[in-house]
Amino acid sequence: MKEKIALFGAGGKMGVRLAKNLLKSDYRVSHVEVSQTGQQRLRSELGIECVSVDVALDGVDVVILAIPDTIIGKIAAEIAPKLKAGTMVMTLDAAAPFAGHLPERPDLVYFVAHPCHPPIYNDETEPEARRDYFGGGAAKQSITSALMQGPEEAFDLGEAVAKVIYAPILRSYRLTVEQMAILEPGLSETVCATLLQVMREAMDETVRRGVPAEAARDFLLGHMNILGAVIFNEIPGAFSDACNKAIEFGKPRLMQSDWIKVFDRAEIADSIRRIT
Template sequence: MKEKIALFGAGGKMGFRLTSNLLKSDYRVAHVEVSEGGRKRLKDELQIECVSIDDALEGADVVILAVPDTLIGKLSHDISPKMKAGTMVMTLDAAAPFAGHLPERPDLVYFVAHPCHPIIFNNDDDPRARRDFFGGAFAKQSITSALMQGPESAFDLGEDIAKVIYAPILRSHRLTVEQMALLEPGLSETVCATLLQVMREAMDETVKRGVPKDAARDFLLGHMNILSAVIFNEIPGAFSDACNKAIQFGKPRLMRDDWIHVFDRGEISESIRRIT
């Protein structure tokens, strides 16, 4: 018989995605959802009845915390006395574990699993996959996983569950919790999301200066496509001399000389402190 999973936040934005994918597996799942709207959605769309916290934790082998980062510390401490030794606690982000918000229970297994989301170079023939930007539905995506504490043998179970909840899967990467924190919030949010926001603001500025909005959007997104393909070696190629010259003089105009320090442990820790 497959392991029992207690899924907290089953009717939330992320929890609902997990619930839908877990229904396709052989895992036994007990669903916990505090919001009336979330419980109604689970019942109306997936015919799932939620249970109490005590019922969910009774005999649970794995507890998935599909709740906001700010709630993981309190929730994990509240339910800790009710979890048997050997239970796997899975979080969907490295922030709270990295910040030390999980209970000091050396007899528990702590596992972190986070999706990479479908890559921008998506050539899937299925139009639904090409429009699945988040992942977990139609487009293949890679995943990252970390066994924070517990026996080595526990990793296979955690990775298998991660492959189910984030399916369909492209690749599975095993990392440490600290490496996952470098990727998020460091790489994906502090750097990538920030620079993309700057690009959007730059596009809006060209519109303010007279460029038609549709032309500016087509021009920027088209160049993001080809420039990304060259930079990330998706295709063979090189930038023109003019483009290289623009980068040479543009980067110091746009970026601080010490921007790379956003990856220093202190910077990552402070970013996570703000998040959690």
């Protein structure tokens, strides 16, 4: 018989995505959702009825915490005494585990699984897949997983569940929890999201200075496409001398000289502490 999964936060935005994919699997799934709105959403969109915590945890093999980072520690501490040895507790982000918010239960398995989201450069041809920017629906995406604690053979179960909840899958990578924390919040949020926000503000400034809004948007997104293709080796090519000069003088104007320190463990820990 397939493993039993308890999905906490099943009626939230992420929870519903996971619940939808789990319906396509052979896993036995119990859904836990505290909000009336979330319960109604599951009922109306997926025909799913929620159960109590005790019912969900009875004989459970894997507990998925699709809940905010700020309450993972609280919920994990509440349910841990009800879990039998060997039960897997899966989080969808490395922040809370990295920060030490999971309870001291060496007999439990702690697993982290996080999606990469569909890549900008892909081979999707169907319109629905091309518009699936988040993943877990129509577009293929890669995933990252980490076995934080537990026997080595537990990784296979965790990865199998991760491949279901984030399907369709492009590639699957095994990392450590610390490596996952370097990727997020380090690479994806502190660096990528910040610089993208700066680019949006720069685009808005060009509009303020008189460039038509649609022209500014088309110009920026088009250049992001071709410049990114060169930088990330999607195509062979090199920047012009003029572009290289702009980068040479633009980078120190925009970036502090020690910006790379955002990847230092202490800075990653500080960032996660703020998040959680």
